[in-house]
Amino acid sequence: MNVEHYDAVIVGARPAGAATAMLLARAGLDVLVVDRSEYGRDTLSTHALMRAGVLQLARWGLLEAVVAAGTPPIRRTQFHYEDGTSEISLKPAAGVDALYAPRRTVLDAVLVDAARDAGATVRYGTTATDVVSDGSCVTGISLRDERSEYVVRARLTIGADGMNSRVARLVGAATTRAGRHASAFAYGYWTGLDVDGYEWFWRPGVMGGFIPTNDGAVCVCVGAPTEGFGGVSYAQLLERAAPDARERLAHANPPAALRRFAGRPGHLRRATGPGWALVGDAGYFKDPLSTHGITDALRDAELLARAVVAGAVQDFEAERDRLSEQLFGVVDELAAYEWDNGQVRRLLLALSSAMTDEVEALAALDRPQVPTMPV
Numbered sequence: 149m150n151v152e153h154y155d156a157v158i159v160g161a162r163p164a165g166a167a168t169a170m171l172l173a174r175a176g177l178d179v180l181v182v183d184r185s186e187y188g189r190d191t192l193s194t195h196a197l198m199r200a201g202v203l204q205l206a207r208w209g210l211l212e213a214v215v216a217a218g219t220p221p222i223r224r225t226q227f228h229y230e231d232g233t234s235e236i237s238l239k240p241a242a243g244v245d246a247l248y249a250p251r252r253t254v255l256d257a258v259l260v261d262a263a264r265d266a267g268a269t270v271r272y273g274t275t276a277t278d279v280v281s282d283g284s285c286v287t288g289i290s291l292r293d294e295r296s297e298y299v300v301r302a303r304l305t306i307g308a309d310g311m312n313s314r315v316a317r318l319v320g321a322a323t324t325r326a327g328r329h330a331s332a333f334a335y336g337y338w339t340g341l342d343v344d345g346y347e348w349f350w351r352p353g354v355m356g357g358f359i360p361t362n363d364g365a366v367c368v369c370v371g372a373p374t375e376g377f378g379g380v381s382y383a384q385l386l387e388r389a390a391p392d393a394r395e396r397l398a399h400a401n402p403p404a405a406l407r408r409f410a411g412r413p414g415h416l417r418r419a420t421g422p423g424w425a426l427v428g429d430a431g432y433f434k435d436p437l438s439t440h441g442i443t444d445a446l447r448d449a450e451l452l453a454r455a456v457v458a459g460a461v462q463d464f465e466a467e468r469d470r471l472s473e474q475l476f477g478v479v480d481e482l483a484a485y486e487w488d489n490g491q492v493r494r495l496l497l498a499l500s501s502a503m504t505d506e507v508e509a510l511a512a513l514d515r516p517q518v519p520t521m522p523v
């Protein structure tokens with residue numbers, strides 16, 4: 149069987165994997181990133197970025213490409229509750245003066261292009277089937293494409309293969325913290341909907357979001373506890389979540405198709421072990437009502453890359469967990485939908501405080517390049 153050699157092989161070429169590949173390649177490592185999907189393909193996810201995510205794109209020099217793709221800037225956020233609306237204007241801070249919600253067809257392609265530009269080898273249509281081990285340490289991965297099966301040996305095998313991570317399962321990564329609650333989601337793309345920024349709707353038992361994105365479209369999502377979600381239509385949930393927006397929705401064009409997510413509780417898994425690491429949803433997933441998974445994937449790509457380059461990959465997990473624990477707990481409480489109007493406000497304030505800590509931690513990192521050092 150054909151055997152190739154790299155410093156690092158990464159399974160998954162979306163926010164976590166592509167960004168990690170880019171950063172390791174920029175640091176001079178020989179990196180292969182594979183994905184069973186294809187370049188520029190959409191995925192099941194809404195795509196609101198929070199400040200830390202935009203900050204990462206800016207620090208890496210990738211925000212221009214996202215803006216150039218016609219992604220609209222977002223400078224205002226409204227929180228609609230049963231008993232009133234709060235509005236926040238984005239204060240320029242940490243070099244970020246607007247938020248963005250690029251379609252995944254845009255964002256993931258920008259990240260993969262940047263990984264390639266940095267010198268990483270990117271292969272689509274390639275599935276990781278097994279990890280290779282010498283008995284005590286993971287030494288690579290078995291891959292399959294439409295023509296062949298082969299092995300890639302690497303000093304580090306990284307699972308960036310999403311919430312159902314096969315790499316996590318194959319290396320036996322233990323779950324260190326498990327969420328108890330889960331939301332199901334449905335979303336679609338509206339046109340002609342009058343919005344000015346992000347709008348979030350929180351009403352007992354339901355939440356919703358208006359997320360302005362590329363091509364003048366607005367991603368309109370609704371979430372509710374997984375139990376009972378099946379018996380209620382998207383239109384009914386939207387009416388429950390956003391009755392104040394009824395008029396605006398009536399004058400807009402609804403989506404031709406809806407995407408649905410059944411929901412699953414969050415997890416924090418061991419992030420590293422002998423010869424392996426997990427990044428992004430593979431190691432840390434939380435309920436999508438956080439709209440924070442991509443932002444954290446971009447954060448953790450850098451934390452992992454820095455730890456690898458410093459020769460201290462085992463330090464990644466502690467830093468990831470330090471920045472994740474508060475947010476993880478708050479998101480799980482939100483996903484219980486057992487709050488009233490006052491409690492949800494308090495939970496969202498706690499979420500905001502966790503996000504501020506994250507922005508400060510990232511803003512404190514050195515400028516883009518990871519120092520050039522061997523693994």
Ligand SMILES: Cc1cc2nc3c(=O)[nH]c(=O)nc-3n(C[C@H](O)[C@H](O)[C@H](O)COP(=O)(O)OP(=O)(O)OC[C@H]3O[C@@H](n4cnc5c(N)ncnc54)[C@H](O)[C@@H]3O)c2cc1C
Nearest residue numbers: 160162163164184193194195196276309310428429441442
């Ligand atoms: C309904 C929903 C709404 C969401 N909304 C938001 C939001 O508004 N904002 C936000 O920040 N986050 C949101 N998220 C979360 C966000 O989608 C994830 O956190 C993010 O995609 C994680 O990126 P990742 O790179 O870790 O994994 P993924 O994006 O899941 O990418 C994993 C990749 O690994 C590949 N792969 C998997 N297994 C293999 C294998 N064996 N071999 C080769 N390739 C493999 C897959 O093809 C995939 O391309 C949402 C999620 C859902 C489900």
